[in-house]
Amino acid sequence: MxxxxxxxxxxxxxxxxxxxxxxxxxxxxxxxxxxxxxxxxxxxxxxxxxxxxxxxxxxxxxxxxxxxxxxxxxxxxxxxxxxxxxxxxxxxxxxxxxxxxxxxxxxxxxxxxxxxxxxxxxxxxxxxxxxxxxxxxxxxxxxxxxxxxxxxxxxxxxxxxxxxxxxxxxxxxxxxxxxxxxxxxxxxHSNEPKSSAVEIGDDWPEIIDVATDPVPAFPLDALAPVLGDYAEAVAESLQVPHDMPALLGLAIGSFALSTRVDLRPEPDWWEPCNLWVCCLMRPAERKSAVLRLMRAPLDEHQRSVNESLAEQIEKTHRQEKALRARLDRMIKKVANADDPAERYQAE
CATH class of the missing domain: 3.40.1360.10 (Dna Topoisomerase Vi A Subunit; Chain: A, domain 2)
Incomplete structure (x- = not known):
């Protein structure tokens, strides 16, 4: 406490x-x-x-x-x-x-x-x-x-x-x-209230046993050609299922939309466009190698941007340091003002 x-x-x-x-x-x-x-x-x-x-x-x-x-x-x-x-x-x-x-x-x-x-x-x-x-x-x-x-x-x-x-x-x-x-x-200016009641229907859908039922192949043709072709090439090169590079590619690609695009399914419901995926594989199934290749374009872009902005970043840091110093001086001026009227004016 x-x-x-x-x-x-x-x-x-x-x-x-x-x-x-x-x-x-x-x-x-x-x-x-x-x-x-x-x-x-x-x-x-x-x-x-x-x-x-x-x-x-x-x-x-x-x-x-x-x-x-x-x-x-x-x-x-x-x-x-x-x-x-x-x-x-x-x-x-x-x-x-x-x-x-x-x-x-x-x-x-x-x-x-x-x-x-x-x-x-x-x-x-x-x-x-x-x-x-x-x-x-x-x-x-x-x-x-x-x-x-x-x-x-x-x-x-x-x-x-x-x-x-x-x-x-x-x-x-x-x-x-x-x-x-x-x-x-x-x-x-509020939305209609959502009830706290939990509705449970009498009819349940048929349960799908994911452990035994065959899983359909990932539709690479549904991806943009540049991503689909790249995912297929990575899968062939490392001999892994197409699903892994394709899913990781979607997640990494969604990074470009982060903070720029939001989804709005309903007037009071906003969702970011980030995708969160989890690739579960046994040890030594080349998960790290796939991730490294799929994120390589993003890593290269970040390095390029950081290098191009290095001078501006340093300038911003100097400006921030100067502004913080000014703020500290102003706070001390208020704190050291003994007379209430003087303090109020300083505030």
């Missing part, structure tokens, strides 16, 4: 109020999350496990930088006070959680996209929550994190996913633009 002196954090109502104004949330919401303001002017949020034990602290500096205090473990942002868990809202980060609390909605928060999902599921299960509304950020990472949480909650409770409308990037931005935002607005 993180070692943290709450008294030394210097919790002052005026400082918390300034943070509330800066974030566009109520001071009461920050107080309910146990937020304090430390001597450096950073706001500090405690993180809890599903049993409400504090296991870490998250700091947000006046300039927006976020970091965990040394020794902290990631956990949930859980407010104090009475709760009605008939419907629970789950947001990403403490400030969006504070935005939900500012709307008088029961809410908890995750520390980041896709983090502490198991703790959130345990929290929901232990409290008998019937419906969860996941409030995601309006970006690919937020959508992916919301999808993972929704999948983890299947069979536990009914689940909706709410995404702020354009041009708002997250709930706090939406609330800042529309101070009269209410719960019905969130529900209006």
């Amino acid at each position: 993180a070692s943290y002196n709450k008294e030394a954090a210097g919790q002052h109502d005026s400082a918390l109020t300034r943070w509330a104004e800066r974030l566009g949330v109520s001071a009461d919401s920050l107080d309910r999350l146990g937020a304090t303001v430390d001597p450096e002017g950073a706001i500090v949020f405690p993180m809890q496990d599903a049993e409400r034990n504090i296991i870490g602290h998250r700091r947000r500096l006046p300039f927006g930088q976020k970091l965990s205090i040394k020794g902290s473990k990631n956990g949930l942002f859980v407010p104090t006070g009475p709760h009605d868990y008939e419907r629970l809202y789950i947001a990403e980060g403490p400030t969006d959680t504070a935005a939900l609390l500012s709307m008088d909605l029961p809410a908890i928060g995750l520390p980041g996209t896709g983090q502490c999902i198991d703790s959130a599921v345990s929290f929901v299960r232990q409290r008998g929550v019937r419906e969860v509304v996941i409030v995601s950020d309006r970006d690919d990472a937020g959508r992916l994190g919301a999808k993972k949480l929704a999948e983890a909650l299947e069979g536990v409770c009914s689940v909706r996913v709410c995404e702020p409308p354009e041009p708002h990037k997250d709930l706090r931005d939406w609330l800042r633009a529309e101070p009269l935002l209410r719960e019905h607005d969130l529900i209006e």
